[in-house]
Amino acid sequence: MPSPRYWREIPNRYRLEASRCCGCGRVSYPPRRVCPSCGAQDWKATHLSPHGKVVTSTVVHVPPTDFLMEAPYAMAVVETPEGARLMVQVVDCDPDDVKPGTEVTLEFRLIRKEGLSGILCYGHKAVPV
Amino acid sequence: MAGIVGYGAFVPRNRIKSEEIARQWGKDPETIRRGLLLEEKSVPGIDEDTITISVAAARSALDRAGIDPQKIGAVYIGSESHPYAVKPSGTVVADALGIGPEVHVADFEFACKAGTEAMFVAYGLVEAGKVEYALGIGADTSQGAPNDALEFSASAGGAAFIFGTRSTLADVVDTYSYTSDTPDFWRREGEFYPRHGGRFTGEPAYFKHVLAASRGMLEKTGLKAADFRYAVFHMPNGKFPLAAGKQLGFKKEQLETGWVVNTMGNTYSGSSPTGLAAILDVAEPDDLILITSFGSGAGSDSFVLRATAELPKRRGHAPTVRSMLDGRRRYLTYGEYAKVREKIIVNT
Amino acid sequence: MREVAIVAAGMTRFGELWQSSLRDLFVEAALEALSGAETDHVDGIYVGNMSGGQFVGQEHLGPLMADYLGMAGVAATRVESACASGGMALRAAFFDVASGASDLVLAAGLEKMNDGADVTAVLASAADQETEAYHGITFPGLYAMIARAHMEEYGTTDEDLAAVSVKNHAHGALNPKAQFRRKVTAEEVMNSSLVAAPLRLLHCSPVSDGAAAVLLCPLDRAKEFTDRPVRIMGTGAATGSMALADRQDPAFLDAVSLSAGRAYKMAGIKPSDVDVAEVHDCFSIAEICVTEAMCIVDRGKGGEAARSGFTSLGGKLPVNTSGGLKSKGHPVGATGIAQTIEIFEQLRGESGDRQVKDAHIGLAQNMGGSGASSVVHVFQRV
Numbered sequence: 001m002p003s004p005r006y007w008r009e010i011p012n013r014y015r016l017e018a019s020r021c022c023g024c025g026r027v028s029y030p031p032r033r034v035c036p037s038c039g040a041q042d043w044k045a046t047h048l049s050p051h052g053k054v055v056t057s058t059v060v061h062v063p064p065t066d067f068l069m070e071a072p073y074a075m076a077v078v079e080t081p082e083g084a085r086l087m088v089q090v091v092d093c094d095p096d097d098v099k100p101g102t103e104v105t106l107e108f109r110l111i112r113k114e115g116l117s118g119i120l121c122y123g124h125k126a127v128p129v
Numbered sequence: 130m131a132g133i134v135g136y137g138a139f140v141p142r143n144r145i146k147s148e149e150i151a152r153q154w155g156k157d158p159e160t161i162r163r164g165l166l167l168e169e170k171s172v173p174g175i176d177e178d179t180i181t182i183s184v185a186a187a188r189s190a191l192d193r194a195g196i197d198p199q200k201i202g203a204v205y206i207g208s209e210s211h212p213y214a215v216k217p218s219g220t221v222v223a224d225a226l227g228i229g230p231e232v233h234v235a236d237f238e239f240a241c242k243a244g245t246e247a248m249f250v251a252y253g254l255v256e257a258g259k260v261e262y263a264l265g266i267g268a269d270t271s272q273g274a275p276n277d278a279l280e281f282s283a284s285a286g287g288a289a290f291i292f293g294t295r296s297t298l299a300d301v302v303d304t305y306s307y308t309s310d311t312p313d314f315w316r317r318e319g320e321f322y323p324r325h326g327g328r329f330t331g332e333p334a335y336f337k338h339v340l341a342a343s344r345g346m347l348e349k350t351g352l353k354a355a356d357f358r359y360a361v362f363h364m365p366n367g368k369f370p371l372a373a374g375k376q377l378g379f380k381k382e383q384l385e386t387g388w389v390v391n392t393m394g395n396t397y398s399g400s401s402p403t404g405l406a407a408i409l410d411v412a413e414p415d416d417l418i419l420i421t422s423f424g425s426g427a428g429s430d431s432f433v434l435r436a437t438a439e440l441p442k443r444r445g446h447a448p449t450v451r452s453m454l455d456g457r458r459r460y461l462t463y464g465e466y467a468k469v470r471e472k473i474i475v476n477t
Numbered sequence: 478m479r480e481v482a483i484v485a486a487g488m489t490r491f492g493e494l495w496q497s498s499l500r501d502l503f504v505e506a507a508l509e510a511l512s513g514a515e516t517d518h519v520d521g522i523y524v525g526n527m528s529g530g531q532f533v534g535q536e537h538l539g540p541l542m543a544d545y546l547g548m549a550g551v552a553a554t555r556v557e558s559a560c561a562s563g564g565m566a567l568r569a570a571f572f573d574v575a576s577g578a579s580d581l582v583l584a585a586g587l588e589k590m591n592d593g594a595d596v597t598a599v600l601a602s603a604a605d606q607e608t609e610a611y612h613g614i615t616f617p618g619l620y621a622m623i624a625r626a627h628m629e630e631y632g633t634t635d636e637d638l639a640a641v642s643v644k645n646h647a648h649g650a651l652n653p654k655a656q657f658r659r660k661v662t663a664e665e666v667m668n669s670s671l672v673a674a675p676l677r678l679l680h681c682s683p684v685s686d687g688a689a690a691v692l693l694c695p696l697d698r699a700k701e702f703t704d705r706p707v708r709i710m711g712t713g714a715a716t717g718s719m720a721l722a723d724r725q726d727p728a729f730l731d732a733v734s735l736s737a738g739r740a741y742k743m744a745g746i747k748p749s750d751v752d753v754a755e756v757h758d759c760f761s762i763a764e765i766c767v768t769e770a771m772c773i774v775d776r777g778k779g780g781e782a783a784r785s786g787f788t789s790l791g792g793k794l795p796v797n798t799s800g801g802l803k804s805k806g807h808p809v810g811a812t813g814i815a816q817t818i819e820i821f822e823q824l825r826g827e828s829g830d831r832q833v834k835d836a837h838i839g840l841a842q843n844m845g846g847s848g849a850s851s852v853v854h855v856f857q858r859v
Contacts, residue, residue: 009607014225030608036723056629056727058621059674060613064598067613069468069475070175072671075614077622077722085722087609091174092142092459096674100629108184108225109176110212111612120212122221123612125176 001114001121013123016048016106018084029084050106050124052080057102059095066112074098078106078126090126103129131256132297133434134196135443137189138288138406139182139268140393140453143172145466147281153463154276161281166367170284170394172461173270175469177285179208180218182268182399184225186289189447190264191226193298194291198226201291202260203233205251207243207398208287210271211236214318222266233260240314241363242424243267244398248290249430252301255292262293269397272470274322282366284394288402298440299409299418302433303350307342314425325425334427335365339373342429343421347377350433354378358416361387361404363423365395373421386411387420392454398424405434407450412436478575480696482706482859485513486818491687491806492656499533499589502688502808503542507585510690514702519692520579522546522553525566525586526810529555531599533592542585552579559603560759562586563813564843564852567691568712571854574693586815587688588808596684600809603846605720617681617760619721619847621673624762626728628675630777633765635675637780639666641761642679642803644789649800651830656685656806680761685806689814691821699859705825706859710746710838713739714852721847732851733770733844740840740853748772751794751855752836753823755816757844758801764788767842768796771853790831798823798831813843817854824858 011017012030019031023040029048034041057076060067067073074095079085090098091109104126111123146169148158162168173182183206191198204223211218219234233254237246244267251265268287273279292301313334316323326334339362347353354360360379362370367390374384387404396403401422408418414436421431467473487509489502497505503524511517524542529535539553556566563586570584590596601610604619627633643663649655661679669678692702699706717732718724724731741747748771756771758764765779773794774782782788788796799805799819802812820839822828837858844851 005607009611010224014221015227036718055722056622056626058618058625058676059671060615060618060621061671061673062597062615062617063613064601064610064615065595066598069471070613073613075612075618075622077727087605087612087614087720087722089176089613091176092457100625107181108188109174109181110178111176120178120180121611122180122225125612 001119003119006119006121016050016124018046018048018082019043020046027082027084029086048080048082048084052078052104054098054100054102054104055079055085056100057090057098066114076126078104088124088126090128092127098128105129130300131252131292131294132300133290134262134293134295134297135190135194135291136288136298136406136409137186137193137447138286138403138450138453139185140286140450141171141173141177142458143174143461144169144458145172145461149463150281165281166391167281167394168391170282171286172466172469173285178212178270179206179210179268180212180221182285182287183218183222183266183289186268186287187222187226187264187266190289190291192446193443195443196262198228201228201232201262201264203251203254203263204228205235205237205247205264206266206268207237207247208269209238209240209243209397210269239428240424240426241397241400242422242428242430244402245422245430248402249304252292252304255294262291265290265292267398267402269399271397272322275472279325282395284396286393286396286403287399288406296439297437298443299434299436302435303346305342305346305349305431306428307338307345308428311427313427330425334425335369335423336373338427338429339363339421339423340376342431343377343419346419346421346431346433352417352433356417357383357419359383359386359408359412360419361401361408362421363401364388364390364404367391389450389454403450409440410444410449410451412440414438414440479577481571481574481693481709482696482699483691483709483817483821484694484699484702484706485510485692486690486821487513488654488689488815488818489687490654491685491808493591494686497686499529499535499587500541500545502587502589502686503585504545506587506688506690507546507583510583510692514692516581516702519548519551519581519583521573521582522551523566523570523582523584524553524555525562525813526555527557527559527562527588528599528602531602532594533589558850559845560757560809561813561843561845561850561852562810563689563815564841564854565714565813567813567817567854568714568852570693571709571712574695580694580698582693583690584693584814585688585690586811586813588810589686590684590808591686608720608722615673617676618673620760620762621676622721623727623766623847624675627762627766630728633780635667636663637765637784638680638761639663640780640783641758641764642666644783645758645797645801645803648790648798648831649804652800652805655800655804656683657804676760682759682802682807685808687806687808687811689811689818691814691817707821707824708857708859710855710857711740711744712852712854713737713743715739716850717848719846719849728766730766730770730848730851732848733767733842736851736853737771737842740855744855746838746855750838751840752838753798753820753833754794754796754840754842755799755819756796756842758797758803759807761803763844764796764801767844771842790833795833798828798833813852816841816843820856824856
């Protein structure tokens with residue numbers, strides 16, 4: 001993971017920083033300059049609550065190389081109370097127990113690292129309540 | 130007077146039983162359990178490390194402190210297992226918590242007492258009036274070598290303490306440190322597992338420093354063991370802290386709340402700090418608390434704390450140590466444990 | 478705009494083509510198309526390719542392919558829209574000819590996936606890198622989530638998913654250029670190993686090498702090159718939210734719906750006018766969702782359509798007579814053109830055992846990523 005690409009995303013990955021559109025109220029995560037719903041370019045900074053509900057999910061059995069040792073793992077689209085959705089891994093549970101409607105909290109975790117010498121990349125994962 | 134304005138702890142949800150490790154190496158589980166007084170220990174997930182544990186513990190500390198993270202002027206993390214050899218854990222934790230950029234950050238190491246070191250410096254800075262609030266964390270995911278005694282105890286977890294002068298939950302009455310160069314346990318650069326001096330780690334190392342620091346602390350404050358409601362010592366296994374406590378004149382009731390090691394294991398820099406958090410979860414106003422850590426190499430930091438009337442009011446804002454130790458958890462087989470602790474050789 | 482026709486086609490076999498490099502594949506397909514039209518000259522080349530760069534380290538495919546075709550000097554460029562690259566190349570070629578700017582244009586698509594790249598990681602670059610791939614989701618994982626949402630909303634079953642694979646393998650068994658030319662049973666499909674629950678190995682299109690090319694020219698010149706040209710009646714393209722998390726209904730493919738609507742409008746037809754269709758079944762669930770989004774079947778009824786035979790050869794609207802991506806193979810950038818070739822041959826009556834009787838109007842739908850881009854072309858027998 002090249003450093004600048006990782007570093008730029010720190011505010012939204014570490015602190016769940018998002019944007020709320022002043023036009024239609026839609027909360028975008030990560031923050032967006034142009035609202036995907038109404039096209040307005042006026043927004044306020046906000047952040048997501050560290051919990052939500054699973055919208056849809058899967059269990060990845062054939063992973064990309066960097067995630068080899070973690071498979072099989074559950075992945076889910078989680079919706080927070082602000083109405084924003086994010087794609088996260090779901091951990092500390094039996095992956096097959098993750099279903100649409102499962103309530104989760106969002107915890108700070110190590111997302112990936114490249115081998116023994118690359119930088120460590122952090123973010124949030126979901127844990128069933 | 131400076132004290133703790135917020136505290137938090139985090140214990141990973143995975144566990145492995147002593148008997149599972151014993152079974153792997155053909156040892157008698159009963160002998161291990163009786164000899165070390167260890168039932169099970171926490172195991173970090175493949176996505177957990179000192180940084181993630183620190184963030185979780187510190188978030189709880191902030192919840193209990195009820196302060197704006199921007200007011201924290203220093204962040205110190207003590208660990209034996211900082212994720213990077215060069216690049217601080219503290220900067221990730223500070224950014225994750227919304228602290229800074231106007232903040233002093235440093236990583237500490239001193240084997241298992243790196244946590245109380247971080248607390249010592251955080252406390253000192255606040256006491257000296259240099260910063261309004263300072264955060265000191267002890268967290269670890271250190272390992273024991275396969276088929277070594279330490280494999281039964283080396284576990285993962287940590288605790289975070291925010292020091293300040295207003296609305297404290299527990300005031301620091303005084304501190305005392307005792308240090309001498311003692312090669313009882315070490316790890317050279319590039320080595321994956323630490324090495325230790327076997328029985329040499331007992332009397333000349335652990336007991337010498339824990340007892341000297343605790344006695345020095347009692348003498349400095351003019352207090353006796355009986356004055357305290359609680360005492361917690363570094364917990365490398367189940368036996369040592371109970372033996373040290375007994376030698377200092379503490380009774381079982383004073384020691385048992387902080388004695389979390391039998392189901393948590395030894396979280397190294399997080400050991401006595403997590404025991405302290407477990408005490409703060411139940412202590413009543415005006416209770417006196419003694420905490421003495423031990424770090425191989427070797428040294429001990431001792432603190433005397435007094436719980437305030439604020440403690441019962443705010444501690445409900447975050448999970449207790451017992452809820453994490455006794456709550457939802459998952460037991461691993463040795464194979465799963467070896468995979469998750471990266472003891473299995475793979476191509477990089 | 479002028480009317481545009483396809484007058485010739487060429488295609489390699491799809492499969493693990495160890496002996497062929499990326500440029501070899503292109504030349505083979507392109508030469509077949511050019512010799513079919515008996516011409517050795519083109520005015521332009523559009524090369525649909527998702528990622529020569531990540532698969533074999535090769536970008537800049539326009540000039541490379543023109544050069545290796547012995548046509549250095551011709552205007553050529555690569556067109557990219559992940560798995561919809563081929564369809565988008567066709568669309569670009571169509572407008573080049575329709576506008577009057579060019580007369581003979583080659584629309585090609587190709588992909589070389591078996592040269593040792595980390596295919597899972599490369600394909601994941603069609604998803605949102607920063608919010609999806611970063612967290613460990615894979616391509617099959619995204620479609621698995623779509624499947625699960627579809628199952629939650631409409632009661633679609635594992636049997637429905639399996640029916641799509643069974644149908645497409647039955648078709649592909651009749652296609653000499655298909656990667657897999659054997660039938661599969663529903664039991665085999667449902668017992669194959671899990672890739673991303675609920676999707677199993679036999680729900681997923683394979684990793685393939687291959688190339689395909691078609692030659693376009695103005696309709697009024699078509700008879701110079703073939704007795705049976707096929708007219709492009711309409712083209713429609715659309716995008717949708719890149720990240721699955723940003724879609725209102727993860728089980729509905731907005732981009733497919735929009736692109737189909739635009740293509741139908743331009744062609745002046747209704748969905749029920751379509752006699753034969755090639756759709757993007759990268760995973761079984763994709764065919765189900767696409768047929769619904771294109772109004773070929775009602776919302777929620779995509780699985781039933783596969784199970785009932787509605788979309789089989791001999792059914793009311795045969796879908797993926799080529800074998801689909803599942804059985805024919807899915808060299809990503811080539812697929813859009815390969816779909817076009819299947820319809821081209823169907824409308825010319827050249828599909829042999831796979832022939833749909835009296836096929837007058839055909840359709841090809843090509844999709845990128847988890848449905849973030851879609852392009853639809855409608856074709857007519859002339």
